[in-house]
Amino acid sequence: MYNPQTFFNIKTLEVVLSNYNWPCTYILKEIGAGNISLQFPKCTIVFSEGFESKMNAYFLNSETKIGDKSASFQINDAVKILKPIKEKELGFKNPIGLKRFLDDEPSEEKVKEGLNNICILLQTYLLSCILGDFSWLDEVVS
Amino acid sequence: MDDLVDALGNAIGKFSRGNNLEIIDDLTLHGGNNIALSSSKTTTVTGVLDDVNTVAKRGVNPDGTFNGITNANIENVGGINILRSPKWGQIKNKYKSVNDIGEKMYDWNKISDEFWETVNKPWIDDAIARGDNLRFVSSPTNPKAIYVTDDLGDFVFDASGNKITSIFGREINYLKSKGYTILNDGTAIK
Numbered sequence: 385m386y387n388p389q390t391f392f393n394i395k396t397l398e399v400v401l402s403n404y405n406w407p408c409t410y411i412l413k414e415i416g417a418g419n420i421s422l423q424f425p426k427c428t429i430v431f432s433e434g435f436e437s438k439m440n441a442y443f444l445n446s447e448t449k450i451g452d453k454s455a456s457f458q459i460n461d462a463v464k465i466l467k468p469i470k471e472k473e474l475g476f477k478n479p480i481g482l483k484r485f486l487d488d489e490p491s492e493e494k495v496k497e498g499l500n501n502i503c504i505l506l507q508t509y510l511l512s513c514i515l516g517d518f519s520w521l522d523e524v525v526s
Numbered sequence: 527m528d529d530l531v532d533a534l535g536n537a538i539g540k541f542s543r544g545n546n547l548e549i550i551d552d553l554t555l556h557g558g559n560n561i562a563l564s565s566s567k568t569t570t571v572t573g574v575l576d577d578v579n580t581v582a583k584r585g586v587n588p589d590g591t592f593n594g595i596t597n598a599n600i601e602n603v604g605g606i607n608i609l610r611s612p613k614w615g616q617i618k619n620k621y622k623s624v625n626d627i628g629e630k631m632y633d634w635n636k637i638s639d640e641f642w643e644t645v646n647k648p649w650i651d652d653a654i655a656r657g658d659n660l661r662f663v664s665s666p667t668n669p670k671a672i673y674v675t676d677d678l679g680d681f682v683f684d685a686s687g688n689k690i691t692s693i694f695g696r697e698i699n700y701l702k703s704k705g706y707t708i709l710n711d712g713t714a715i716k
Contacts, residue, residue, distance in 0.1 A: 385598040386610040387586060415552055416536035417583045430552045434576030436615055438677070445554050455556040455577075455665060460679025484676045485630040488615040488622075501678060 391492040392433035394420050400499040407511055426516025429459070429506075431499070437490035439498025441506075448518050457521070459502055459510065465520060466509045479508040530595075533588040541584070541595050544604035549584060555663040557712020562661075563604060570607045570653040571596075573664030574671050574694050578608050581663060599649055601656060609649045614693075617641050634674050634682055634690045646693050647700070654704060660714040666698045 394412055397420055401410075406424070413421045415430070422429045430442045442456040450457060470476055482504055487494045506514065530539035530550075540548040544565030551559060555577055563569050571581050585596030585606070594602070598610035617640050621633040653660070664671040672695030674682045681689050691699070698708065706714040 385585070385592055385596075386612050387582070387590075387592075388612070414534055414536070416534070417532050417538045417551055417580070419552065421552065428552075432553060432576075432580070435579045436575075438576060440576055442553055444552055452554065453558045454554065455668075456553045458679070460670070460675075463679065482678055484678055484680070485632070486677045488618050498677065505678070 388436050388490045390418060390433050391437055391490060391495045392418060392420070392431070392439065396492065396495060397422070397431060397499060400496055400503060403500075404503050404507055407514055424514050424516075427514045429514075430456075431502070433495065436488070437494040437498070438486070439495055439502060441502045443513070443518075447516075448521055450521065459505055462513060463505050463509050466512075469520075470509050477508075479504045530584055530593075531588060532583075539584045543595075547581075547584060547595060547606065549580065551580065553580060555580060555712075556665045556668075557662065561606065561663075562659075562713075563606070564659050565604055568602045568605070568607045568653070568656060568658045569661055570650075570658040571661045571663055572609065572650075572694065572697055573662055574692070575614070577663040581606065582608055582610065599652075607653065607658065609646065611645050613645050614641055632682075635684055638674070638690060638693060638696070641693060642696050646697065650697055650700060654701075660701070660706070662698075662708065662712045662714070664694060666694075666708050671695070672698060 394414055397412060408424050410422055410424045413423060415421045419430055419432045422431065428444045428447060432440050434440050441459040445452060445454060445456055448457050482501055483497050486497050528541045529537060530541060532538050537550050539550050544563055546563055547561040549559040571578060582596050585592055587593050594605060596606045596608050598608055600607065617637050618632060621636045623631045625631050670679060672692055673689040674692050676682055684690055701714060706716050708714050
Protein backbone atom coordinates (compact mmCIF):
# COMPACT_ATOMS: atom_id res chain seq x y z
CA MET A 385 0.00 0.00 0.00
CA TYR A 386 1.28 3.45 -0.89
CA ASN A 387 1.96 5.08 2.46
CA PRO A 388 3.98 8.27 1.97
CA GLN A 389 6.53 9.30 4.58
CA THR A 390 5.29 11.83 7.14
CA PHE A 391 7.23 14.86 8.37
CA PHE A 392 5.01 16.69 10.88
CA ASN A 393 6.12 16.72 14.51
CA ILE A 394 5.82 18.87 17.63
CA LYS A 395 9.26 20.44 17.21
CA THR A 396 8.44 21.70 13.73
CA LEU A 397 5.15 23.18 14.92
CA GLU A 398 6.88 24.78 17.91
CA VAL A 399 9.42 26.50 15.63
CA VAL A 400 6.82 27.79 13.16
CA LEU A 401 4.51 29.08 15.91
CA SER A 402 7.41 30.94 17.52
CA ASN A 403 7.63 33.17 14.42
CA TYR A 404 4.28 34.76 15.25
CA ASN A 405 2.89 36.82 18.12
CA TRP A 406 -0.10 35.12 19.74
CA PRO A 407 -2.70 36.90 21.89
CA CYS A 408 -2.37 34.45 24.80
CA THR A 409 -0.17 31.65 26.04
CA TYR A 410 -0.50 28.14 24.66
CA ILE A 411 0.63 24.59 25.17
CA LEU A 412 1.25 21.90 22.58
CA LYS A 413 0.25 18.30 23.06
CA GLU A 414 0.68 15.15 20.95
CA ILE A 415 -2.81 13.68 20.92
CA GLY A 416 -2.61 10.57 18.77
CA ALA A 417 -2.35 9.47 15.15
CA GLY A 418 0.35 12.08 14.61
CA ASN A 419 -1.99 14.98 15.43
CA ILE A 420 -0.94 17.83 17.71
CA SER A 421 -3.24 20.15 19.63
CA LEU A 422 -2.45 23.82 20.13
CA GLN A 423 -4.26 24.70 23.35
CA PHE A 424 -5.03 28.32 24.13
CA PRO A 425 -7.02 29.03 27.30
CA LYS A 426 -10.33 29.29 25.40
CA CYS A 427 -9.62 27.64 22.08
CA THR A 428 -7.99 24.44 20.87
CA ILE A 429 -6.72 23.94 17.34
CA VAL A 430 -5.79 20.48 16.11
CA PHE A 431 -3.05 20.21 13.50
CA SER A 432 -2.99 17.15 11.29
CA GLU A 433 -0.71 16.06 8.47
CA GLY A 434 -2.88 14.91 5.61
CA PHE A 435 -2.04 13.03 2.44
CA GLU A 436 1.47 13.76 1.14
CA SER A 437 2.24 16.35 3.84
CA LYS A 438 -0.73 18.62 3.25
CA MET A 439 -1.29 20.37 6.58
CA ASN A 440 -4.78 20.86 7.96
CA ALA A 441 -6.07 22.48 11.14
CA TYR A 442 -9.42 22.06 12.83
CA PHE A 443 -11.40 23.40 15.77
CA LEU A 444 -12.74 20.95 18.35
CA ASN A 445 -16.45 20.15 17.99
CA SER A 446 -16.79 20.53 21.76
CA GLU A 447 -15.68 24.17 21.49
CA THR A 448 -17.49 25.13 18.29
CA LYS A 449 -20.58 23.30 19.62
CA ILE A 450 -21.50 21.97 16.17
CA GLY A 451 -22.34 18.54 17.60
CA ASP A 452 -20.51 15.26 18.04
CA LYS A 453 -21.59 13.79 14.70
CA SER A 454 -20.77 16.74 12.47
CA ALA A 455 -17.49 16.89 10.58
CA SER A 456 -14.92 19.06 12.35
CA PHE A 457 -14.82 22.71 11.34
CA GLN A 458 -11.60 23.49 9.48
CA ILE A 459 -9.61 26.71 9.74
CA ASN A 460 -10.19 27.27 6.02
CA ASP A 461 -13.95 26.99 6.55
CA ALA A 462 -13.79 29.63 9.26
CA VAL A 463 -11.71 31.91 7.05
CA LYS A 464 -14.35 31.67 4.32
CA ILE A 465 -16.95 33.04 6.74
CA LEU A 466 -14.89 35.67 8.56
CA LYS A 467 -12.82 36.99 5.64
CA PRO A 468 -15.52 39.30 4.19
CA ILE A 469 -16.19 40.69 7.67
CA LYS A 470 -12.55 41.27 8.59
CA GLU A 471 -11.74 42.90 5.26
CA LYS A 472 -14.30 45.64 5.96
CA GLU A 473 -12.65 46.56 9.25
CA LEU A 474 -10.77 49.84 9.46
CA GLY A 475 -7.04 49.32 9.06
CA PHE A 476 -7.34 45.79 7.68
CA LYS A 477 -4.13 44.64 6.01
CA ASN A 478 -4.08 41.86 3.43
CA PRO A 479 -1.99 38.90 4.53
CA ILE A 480 1.43 38.51 3.00
CA GLY A 481 3.46 35.34 2.64
CA LEU A 482 0.65 32.92 1.80
CA LYS A 483 1.56 30.17 -0.67
CA ARG A 484 -1.33 29.11 -2.87
CA PHE A 485 0.24 25.96 -4.35
CA LEU A 486 2.74 23.95 -2.34
CA ASP A 487 5.08 21.24 -3.60
CA ASP A 488 3.56 18.02 -4.90
CA GLU A 489 5.98 15.76 -3.05
CA PRO A 490 5.71 15.25 0.73
CA SER A 491 8.54 16.91 2.65
CA GLU A 492 9.43 18.75 5.83
CA GLU A 493 9.53 21.97 3.82
CA LYS A 494 5.98 21.38 2.59
CA VAL A 495 4.86 20.82 6.19
CA LYS A 496 6.51 24.09 7.28
CA GLU A 497 4.94 26.02 4.41
CA GLY A 498 1.53 24.55 5.19
CA LEU A 499 1.90 25.48 8.86
CA ASN A 500 2.95 29.01 7.88
CA ASN A 501 -0.16 29.35 5.71
CA ILE A 502 -2.33 28.27 8.65
CA CYS A 503 -0.59 30.67 11.06
CA ILE A 504 -0.97 33.60 8.67
CA LEU A 505 -4.67 32.84 8.23
CA LEU A 506 -5.14 32.55 12.01
CA GLN A 507 -3.33 35.85 12.58
CA THR A 508 -5.23 37.69 9.85
CA TYR A 509 -8.77 36.41 10.26
CA LEU A 510 -9.20 34.25 13.35
CA LEU A 511 -7.66 35.94 16.38
CA SER A 512 -11.15 36.36 17.87
CA CYS A 513 -11.61 32.58 17.73
CA ILE A 514 -8.33 32.07 19.56
CA LEU A 515 -9.78 34.27 22.29
CA GLY A 516 -12.82 31.98 22.42
CA ASP A 517 -15.36 33.86 20.30
CA PHE A 518 -17.26 31.38 18.13
CA SER A 519 -20.47 33.44 18.04
CA TRP A 520 -20.12 33.79 14.26
CA LEU A 521 -20.80 30.06 14.02
CA ASP A 522 -24.30 30.31 15.49
CA GLU A 523 -25.81 31.27 12.15
CA VAL A 524 -23.88 28.53 10.33
CA VAL A 525 -25.02 25.85 12.76
CA SER A 526 -28.66 26.97 12.75
CA MET B 527 -12.17 -6.22 19.38
CA ASP B 528 -8.62 -4.96 18.69
CA ASP B 529 -7.40 -1.78 20.37
CA LEU B 530 -5.36 0.37 18.01
CA VAL B 531 -2.52 2.54 19.28
CA ASP B 532 -0.03 4.86 17.62
CA ALA B 533 3.76 4.89 18.04
CA LEU B 534 3.44 6.90 21.28
CA GLY B 535 0.94 4.47 22.78
CA ASN B 536 -2.06 6.76 22.32
CA ALA B 537 -5.37 5.00 21.65
CA ILE B 538 -6.43 5.77 18.08
CA GLY B 539 -9.18 3.26 17.43
CA LYS B 540 -11.01 0.01 18.03
CA PHE B 541 -11.48 -2.56 15.29
CA SER B 542 -13.69 -5.58 15.02
CA ARG B 543 -13.43 -7.28 11.61
CA GLY B 544 -16.79 -7.57 9.94
CA ASN B 545 -18.39 -5.39 12.57
CA ASN B 546 -16.98 -1.89 13.16
CA LEU B 547 -14.02 0.46 13.06
CA GLU B 548 -14.17 3.19 15.67
CA ILE B 549 -11.76 6.04 15.00
CA ILE B 550 -10.61 7.65 18.24
CA ASP B 551 -9.56 11.16 17.34
CA ASP B 552 -10.27 14.80 18.19
CA LEU B 553 -11.27 15.21 14.57
CA THR B 554 -14.71 14.12 13.47
CA LEU B 555 -15.33 12.78 9.98
CA HIS B 556 -18.48 13.21 7.93
CA GLY B 557 -20.96 10.61 9.16
CA GLY B 558 -19.14 10.27 12.48
CA ASN B 559 -16.11 8.28 13.53
CA ASN B 560 -17.71 4.83 13.53
CA ILE B 561 -17.46 2.95 10.26
CA ALA B 562 -19.83 -0.01 10.08
CA LEU B 563 -18.27 -3.08 8.49
CA SER B 564 -19.82 -6.20 6.99
CA SER B 565 -18.70 -9.77 7.65
CA SER B 566 -19.46 -10.73 4.05
CA LYS B 567 -18.45 -7.62 2.13
CA THR B 568 -15.68 -5.11 1.63
CA THR B 569 -16.48 -1.59 2.79
CA THR B 570 -15.09 0.97 0.36
CA VAL B 571 -14.31 4.26 2.07
CA THR B 572 -13.93 7.42 0.06
CA GLY B 573 -13.79 11.19 0.44
CA VAL B 574 -11.21 13.92 -0.01
CA LEU B 575 -7.63 12.74 0.35
CA ASP B 576 -7.05 14.11 3.83
CA ASP B 577 -10.23 12.63 5.32
CA VAL B 578 -9.44 9.23 3.83
CA ASN B 579 -5.95 9.64 5.25
CA THR B 580 -7.45 9.75 8.75
CA VAL B 581 -8.91 6.29 8.11
CA ALA B 582 -5.71 5.05 6.46
CA LYS B 583 -3.71 5.84 9.61
CA ARG B 584 -5.71 3.13 11.43
CA GLY B 585 -4.37 0.57 8.99
CA VAL B 586 -0.77 1.12 10.01
CA ASN B 587 0.89 -0.46 13.04
CA PRO B 588 3.20 1.58 15.30
CA ASP B 589 6.20 -0.04 13.57
CA GLY B 590 4.98 1.08 10.16
CA THR B 591 3.75 -2.32 8.98
CA PHE B 592 0.19 -2.74 7.75
CA ASN B 593 -2.47 -4.48 9.85
CA GLY B 594 -4.97 -5.23 7.08
CA ILE B 595 -7.77 -3.03 8.44
CA THR B 596 -7.41 -0.77 5.44
CA ASN B 597 -6.19 -2.32 2.21
CA ALA B 598 -5.57 -0.24 -0.85
CA ASN B 599 -7.23 -0.88 -4.18
CA ILE B 600 -8.26 -4.49 -3.42
CA GLU B 601 -11.05 -6.52 -1.88
CA ASN B 602 -10.95 -6.68 1.93
CA VAL B 603 -13.91 -8.66 3.23
CA GLY B 604 -14.78 -7.58 6.76
CA GLY B 605 -12.45 -4.62 6.45
CA ILE B 606 -11.90 -1.50 4.40
CA ASN B 607 -10.79 -0.72 0.86
CA ILE B 608 -9.37 2.74 0.19
CA LEU B 609 -7.73 4.34 -2.80
CA ARG B 610 -4.03 5.08 -2.30
CA SER B 611 -1.91 6.08 -5.22
CA PRO B 612 1.19 8.17 -5.85
CA LYS B 613 -0.21 9.04 -9.27
CA TRP B 614 -2.11 12.15 -8.15
CA GLY B 615 1.12 13.99 -7.41
CA GLN B 616 2.79 12.56 -10.51
CA ILE B 617 -0.03 13.67 -12.81
CA LYS B 618 -0.18 17.10 -11.12
CA ASN B 619 3.52 17.48 -11.82
CA LYS B 620 3.00 16.47 -15.45
CA TYR B 621 0.52 19.30 -16.05
CA LYS B 622 2.31 21.96 -14.00
CA SER B 623 3.82 25.14 -15.43
CA VAL B 624 5.16 28.40 -14.05
CA ASN B 625 3.84 31.74 -15.25
CA ASP B 626 5.76 34.96 -15.95
CA ILE B 627 5.76 36.03 -12.30
CA GLY B 628 6.89 32.66 -11.00
CA GLU B 629 3.51 31.34 -9.84
CA LYS B 630 2.69 27.65 -10.26
CA MET B 631 -0.10 26.96 -12.74
CA TYR B 632 -1.94 23.66 -13.16
CA ASP B 633 -4.19 22.35 -15.91
CA TRP B 634 -6.74 20.96 -13.49
CA ASN B 635 -9.10 19.61 -16.13
CA LYS B 636 -6.34 17.47 -17.64
CA ILE B 637 -5.13 16.38 -14.19
CA SER B 638 -8.64 15.40 -13.14
CA ASP B 639 -9.42 13.65 -16.42
CA GLU B 640 -6.23 11.57 -16.42
CA PHE B 641 -6.43 10.59 -12.75
CA TRP B 642 -10.11 9.72 -13.07
CA GLU B 643 -9.68 7.56 -16.17
CA THR B 644 -6.48 5.76 -15.18
CA VAL B 645 -6.84 5.39 -11.41
CA ASN B 646 -10.09 6.41 -9.80
CA LYS B 647 -12.75 5.13 -12.18
CA PRO B 648 -11.23 1.62 -12.38
CA TRP B 649 -11.07 1.57 -8.56
CA ILE B 650 -14.69 2.60 -8.06
CA ASP B 651 -15.82 0.27 -10.88
CA ASP B 652 -14.20 -2.63 -9.01
CA ALA B 653 -16.02 -1.63 -5.81
CA ILE B 654 -19.34 -1.43 -7.68
CA ALA B 655 -18.73 -4.79 -9.39
CA ARG B 656 -18.02 -6.48 -6.03
CA GLY B 657 -21.12 -4.92 -4.48
CA ASP B 658 -19.07 -3.26 -1.75
CA ASN B 659 -20.73 -1.24 0.96
CA LEU B 660 -19.86 2.43 0.50
CA ARG B 661 -18.93 4.94 3.19
CA PHE B 662 -18.19 8.62 2.57
CA VAL B 663 -15.96 10.31 5.13
CA SER B 664 -16.28 13.73 3.46
CA SER B 665 -19.58 15.48 2.90
CA PRO B 666 -20.89 14.94 -0.64
CA THR B 667 -22.64 18.31 -0.40
CA ASN B 668 -19.66 20.36 0.80
CA PRO B 669 -18.54 22.54 -2.14
CA LYS B 670 -14.94 22.40 -0.89
CA ALA B 671 -15.03 18.62 -1.20
CA ILE B 672 -16.68 18.36 -4.58
CA TYR B 673 -14.71 21.11 -6.33
CA VAL B 674 -10.93 21.55 -6.67
CA THR B 675 -9.37 23.93 -4.15
CA ASP B 676 -5.85 25.28 -3.73
CA ASP B 677 -3.65 24.95 -0.64
CA LEU B 678 -5.46 27.87 0.99
CA GLY B 679 -8.86 26.25 0.53
CA ASP B 680 -9.92 28.67 -2.21
CA PHE B 681 -11.69 27.35 -5.30
CA VAL B 682 -9.68 26.90 -8.47
CA PHE B 683 -11.32 28.00 -11.73
CA ASP B 684 -10.81 26.93 -15.32
CA ALA B 685 -10.16 29.30 -18.23
CA SER B 686 -13.90 29.96 -18.55
CA GLY B 687 -14.20 30.89 -14.89
CA ASN B 688 -15.97 27.69 -13.83
CA LYS B 689 -15.22 25.65 -10.72
CA ILE B 690 -13.60 22.31 -11.49
CA THR B 691 -15.24 19.14 -10.19
CA SER B 692 -12.88 17.31 -7.84
CA ILE B 693 -12.17 13.61 -8.02
CA PHE B 694 -14.47 13.07 -5.04
CA GLY B 695 -17.13 15.13 -6.82
CA ARG B 696 -16.76 12.90 -9.86
CA GLU B 697 -17.16 9.81 -7.69
CA ILE B 698 -20.40 11.18 -6.27
CA ASN B 699 -21.76 12.02 -9.73
CA TYR B 700 -20.66 8.65 -11.10
CA LEU B 701 -22.26 6.67 -8.28
CA LYS B 702 -25.50 8.60 -8.68
CA SER B 703 -25.43 7.83 -12.43
CA LYS B 704 -25.10 4.14 -11.49
CA GLY B 705 -28.27 4.30 -9.41
CA TYR B 706 -26.86 4.90 -5.93
CA THR B 707 -28.62 7.20 -3.48
CA ILE B 708 -26.26 9.03 -1.12
CA LEU B 709 -27.57 9.15 2.44
CA ASN B 710 -26.92 11.83 5.04
CA ASP B 711 -25.20 9.37 7.37
CA GLY B 712 -22.29 8.93 4.97
CA THR B 713 -23.49 5.70 3.32
CA ALA B 714 -25.10 4.95 -0.04
CA ILE B 715 -27.76 2.48 -1.15
CA LYS B 716 -28.75 1.11 -4.54
